Amino acid sequence: MFKRPETLTDKQFHYCPGCTHGIIHRLVAEVIDEMGIRDNTVGVCPVGCSVFAYDYFNIDMFQAAHGRAPAVATGIKRTLPDRMVFTYQGDGDLASIGIAEIVHAAARGEKITTIFVNNAVYGMTGGQMAPTTLPGQKTTTTPKGREKDAAGLPVKVSEMLSTLDGAAYIARVSVHDPKHIMQAKKAIRKAFEVQQAGLGFALVEVLSTCPTNWGLSPKESLKWLADNMLPYYPLGVYKEPAEVK
Amino acid sequence: MSKVLMKGNEAIGEGAIRAGCRHFFGYPITPQSELPHYLAKRMPEVGGVFLQAESETSSINMVYGAAGAGFRVMTSSSSPGLSLMQEGISYLVGAELPCVIVNVMRGGPGLGNIAPAQSDYFQAVKGGGHGDYKLVVLAPASVQEIIDLMQVAFDVSDKYRTPVMLVGDGILGQMMEPVELADEVTVPEIPAKPWAASGLKGRGKPNIINSLYIVPEVCEELNKKLYAKYEAIAAEETRWEEYQLDDAEIVLTGFGTAARIAKSVVDKARAEGIKAGLIRPITLWPFPSEVYARAAEHTEKFLCVEMNMGQMVEDVRLAVNGKKPVCFYGRSGGMVPLAKDVLAEVKKIMAGGAE
Numbered sequence: 001m002f003k004r005p006e007t008l009t010d011k012q013f014h015y016c017p018g019c020t021h022g023i024i025h026r027l028v029a030e031v032i033d034e035m036g037i038r039d040n041t042v043g044v045c046p047v048g049c050s051v052f053a054y055d056y057f058n059i060d061m062f063q064a065a066h067g068r069a070p071a072v073a074t075g076i077k078r079t080l081p082d083r084m085v086f087t088y089q090g091d092g093d094l095a096s097i098g099i100a101e102i103v104h105a106a107a108r109g110e111k112i113t114t115i116f117v118n119n120a121v122y123g124m125t126g127g128q129m130a131p132t133t134l135p136g137q138k139t140t141t142t143p144k145g146r147e148k149d150a151a152g153l154p155v156k157v158s159e160m161l162s163t164l165d166g167a168a169y170i171a172r173v174s175v176h177d178p179k180h181i182m183q184a185k186k187a188i189r190k191a192f193e194v195q196q197a198g199l200g201f202a203l204v205e206v207l208s209t210c211p212t213n214w215g216l217s218p219k220e221s222l223k224w225l226a227d228n229m230l231p232y233y234p235l236g237v238y239k240e241p242a243e244v245k
Numbered sequence: 246m247s248k249v250l251m252k253g254n255e256a257i258g259e260g261a262i263r264a265g266c267r268h269f270f271g272y273p274i275t276p277q278s279e280l281p282h283y284l285a286k287r288m289p290e291v292g293g294v295f296l297q298a299e300s301e302t303s304s305i306n307m308v309y310g311a312a313g314a315g316f317r318v319m320t321s322s323s324s325p326g327l328s329l330m331q332e333g334i335s336y337l338v339g340a341e342l343p344c345v346i347v348n349v350m351r352g353g354p355g356l357g358n359i360a361p362a363q364s365d366y367f368q369a370v371k372g373g374g375h376g377d378y379k380l381v382v383l384a385p386a387s388v389q390e391i392i393d394l395m396q397v398a399f400d401v402s403d404k405y406r407t408p409v410m411l412v413g414d415g416i417l418g419q420m421m422e423p424v425e426l427a428d429e430v431t432v433p434e435i436p437a438k439p440w441a442a443s444g445l446k447g448r449g450k451p452n453i454i455n456s457l458y459i460v461p462e463v464c465e466e467l468n469k470k471l472y473a474k475y476e477a478i479a480a481e482e483t484r485w486e487e488y489q490l491d492d493a494e495i496v497l498t499g500f501g502t503a504a505r506i507a508k509s510v511v512d513k514a515r516a517e518g519i520k521a522g523l524i525r526p527i528t529l530w531p532f533p534s535e536v537y538a539r540a541a542e543h544t545e546k547f548l549c550v551e552m553n554m555g556q557m558v559e560d561v562r563l564a565v566n567g568k569k570p571v572c573f574y575g576r577s578g579g580m581v582p583l584a585k586d587v588l589a590e591v592k593k594i595m596a597g598g599a600e
Contacts, residue, residue, distance in 0.1 A: 039445045042314070054453045060442035062313055063455040065336050068306035071298070075310020075318070076442075078294045079268055083444045101306070104299035 005029035007038050009058045018211035018218020020175045021049060021117065025056055027175075027185045028088070028115055031192055032059070041084040042076050044069040046093035049123040053088050067098020070105035073112045084195055086113040092122045095131040095155045102161070102203075109166030109200035113191045116157060119208040120229060127213030131155040134232055139213070154232065158205045162238035168200030170238040174207040174230065176222045187237070190244055199241045207233055246425050254279035254418040256388045257321065257347055257411070258287060259426070260395025265433045266317040266345070267293030270307035272300055274323045275359040276415035277349035281321070291430060301326040305333030305346070312342040313454035315441030317399050321347035324365050325356065327373075334408055335374030338471070339456025343402035345395070346380075346410045349418040352579030360579025361415035363503060366556035369410055370530040377468050379475050381409040381482065382529040384500040388422035394527070396433070401482055403436050405474050412529070414552065416502045416581065475531075484527035485536055489515065493522025495595060496540050498561055499550040500526050503582065507550045510587045517588075519595055529557070537564035546594055547571040550587055552580075 004010065007029035015021045032038050038059055045053035047066035054061035064072040069087035077085045094102050094116050105112065121139055122128040128141040132154050136145040162170040169191055173184035184206055191202035207229050209221035216224055251259065258280050261269070269284045281297065288295040298304040304320045311318040322330065327348045337344060350365045352358040369382045381401055385391045394411060402409040442452040458464035486504075489511055490496065497507040504525040514521035524540060526533050537547070546569055549558040558573045565571050574590045576582045 039447065042442055042444055044310070051457060054455055058451060060444055060451050061453050061455075062310065062442055063340075063453070063457055064309070065306060065332055068302065068309075068333070071303040071306035072310035072313075074296070074303075075268075075270065075307035075312075076314045077310075078296060078307070079311045079314045079316040079318075080443055100299055101303055104303065 005033045007032040007058050009056055011055050013056060014052060015049065016212045018209060018221055019049070020208040023175045023181060024115065024117055024206050024208065025053065027181070027188050028086070029057065031185065031189045035189070035192060035196070037084050037192070037196070040082070041086065042080070044073045044076070044085070044087045046087070046089040048090040048093050050088055050090060050117065051124070067093050067096070068101055069093070069098065070101040070110065070112065070114065074105055074108070074110050077110060077112050081111070084113070084192060086115060086192070088115045089117070090123070091116070091118045091120065091130045091132040095157050099155070103164070106161045106164045106167040106201045106203070109168065111195050111198055111200060113195045114203040115188065116203055116205045117208045118157070118205055118233065119210040121210050121213045123210050123213055132157070134228055156233065158203070158238045161203060166201055167203070167239055168241045169194040169202035169244070172205040172207065172233060172235050172238065174225065174235055176207070176209070176225045193244055194241060197243055199243060247428055248423045249426055250421050251388055251424050252279055252419065252421050253388050253391055253413060254349065255283040256391040256424060257395060258283040260392040261319050261345065261399070262287060262291055262293070262430060263392070263427070264317065264396040264399040265435050266319050266399060267291065268311045268316050268318040269294070269320065270296050270298050270304045270311070270318070271320050272298050272304050272322065272326060274326045276351055276361070276418050277321050277323050277347065279418065280347070280349070301329040302333065305330040305337070308344045309333060309337055309340070309342060312337065312344040313340065313441065314443045315438040317403070317435060319345040319347065321349065323349050323351045324353050327365060327368065331374035334380070335376050335378065336456045337408045338378040339376065339467070340454050341406040342408070342454065343406050344408050345398045345402055346408055348410060348412045350412060350414045352577070358579045359415065361502060361552060361581060362577065362579050363414060363501060363552040363556070364577060365412065366529065366551070366553060369412055370532070370560070378471055379530050381407060381478060381531070383409065383411045384527060384529050385411065385413060385417065386501050386504050386525065388420065389424045391417070392424050392426070401478070405478055407474065407478070412501065414502050479531035482528060483531045483533050485533035486523070486525040486527060487536065488523040488525070490522040490524065490540060492520050493540070494520040494545045495591060496522050496524055496544045496547045497550060497591070498524045498547060500529055500557060503550045503552050506582055506584055506587060509584050510591060513584060513588050514591050519591060521591060532560045532564065534560070534564035537561055538566065541565045541568040544569060548591060548594060549573050550582055551575040552582065553577050
């Protein structure tokens with residue numbers, strides 16, 4: 001029977017129509033339910049569109065300063081090593097202002113799980129360029145499209161973090177169609193299992209949409225993701241410990 | 246009890262452990278380095294956690310995580326590092342999380358230098374970060390007082406669910422003095438924290454650690470709640486030392502290292518027939534304003550001595566409220582006032598030559 005996971009509250013999501021945050025929230029909640037860890041899990045939400053995630057996840061939650069969720073999660077995990085701790089962060093939060101925190105949490109092999117939602121744009125603040133904005137992509141701060149001489153090139157987070165010895169599991173997935181959604185859920189589960197087994201830092205990068213700031217319909221957004229983001233951000237498992245293969 | 250010789254910075258660490266703190270997150274900076282060195286060794290001995298963060302920004306956010314999970318936790322730094330922590334401190338206040346933050350101050354502004362200074366008084370007592378808030382700020386003047394105040398810091402922090410800052414300087418941090426220490430490390434009683442977000446563990450309703458108050462009416466309520474808390478703290482937790490105050494014609498004042506110098510000047514002045522006294526605030530916030538107001542009734546003049554260009558003197562003037570002249574003598578940028586120069590200033594003031 002299809003029903004709301006216990007790990008989601010009945011609060012209505014505030015996300016825009018066609019935004020995939022709702023799907024990703026649900027996948028995380030389903031994994032927590034299925035692993036039976038709801039009673040033992042603490043989540044950390046970011047600044048950005050998912051700032052209110054503490055109202056949606058039906059577990060103990062923290063709201064962290066912009067970019068600092070991995071540091072907050074470190075403080076939680078180091079005091080409560082037997083709890084499952086995850087961060088839920090967007091691309092501005094994780095890959096721009098919080099890049100030091102995520103790199104060092106990974107380098108320390110911090111036993112936390114990070115759900116990294118990459119939709120190539122700042123959502124909540126009004127569609128500005130993100131570190132993951134594609135070359136040529138129009139945003140409110142790159143009105144003619146992102147030009148490399150002026151605004152540089154995107155940060156490929158999964159590729160970068162997978163070079164760190166402390167990172168145990170790194171995967172990039174997408175939620176633009178049902179097949180990919182199922183694959184994304186498997187990766188999210190694995191990222192929690194890696195933490196549960198104490199194997200080190202785990203991150204799942206989830207390619208996501210932003211119809212509002214992309215200026216596209218929900219349906220067009222899914223196509224735009226598949227046509228433009230997939231070639232630039234190849235899906236796959238970048239790093240995986242032998243224990244969970 | 247035994248008497249042991251300890252460095253100020255190490256006493257901060259041992260004082261924290263005696264107060265039940267088992268988690269420390271910090272980033273290297275001079276002149277507080279002996280503290281993380283000490284705790285890197287000491288924390289594992291008592292089953293605690295020492296973690297060197299990648300920045301002060303991360304340290305303070307690790308503190309946010311540990312405090313929100315319900316644990317006694319501390320970080321320490323020196324002036325520029327504290328500037329980096331201000332955002333996190335504001336979040337800690339907004340989420341009403343207890344923790345202890347140490348600032349072993351140095352010369353500034355900018356990178357300044359590593360010499361002792363008191364240049365962060367404003368930052369410590371007037372808010373520091375964004376938003377409407379205050380920190381409880383403790384200013385020890387001896388190594389023994391560091392040990393004693395660390396316990397106060399954690400207790401007050403837990404009692405009121407508010408961050409507490411302890412400020413010192415390079416002199417206090419580096420000097421060695423004998424301290425009384427209990428032979429056994431005992432874990433003191435730490436109040437229950439039913440609000441902590443530490444996993445549901447059978448609790449029905451999730452706990453949320455948050456400083457987002459999107460509805461202005463609700464955010465105003467938070468501010469009112471914080472200020473009611475500050476009123477209670479001011480009534481209950483104000484601390485100060487008075488010395489030779491009763492018949493004083495000139496009252497010297499200062500905190501921490503500067504107060505020690507001022508105290509020695511009081512003795513020197515009295516030896517020369519000048520009736521001098523001292524007020525030393527131990528809590529910089531809440532500020533012991535009433536003590537100054539009372540002293541203003543019978544003394545002639547005040548002299549505020551600081552290791553900065555004149556910061557606490559503003560609070561002294563507010564407390565004295567124009568009733569008597571409040572003079573200032575300070576050295577800054579890592580320079581330390583000499584007792585003989587302060588004494589000369591006292592003489593000049595008493596001769597009517599300075600304001």
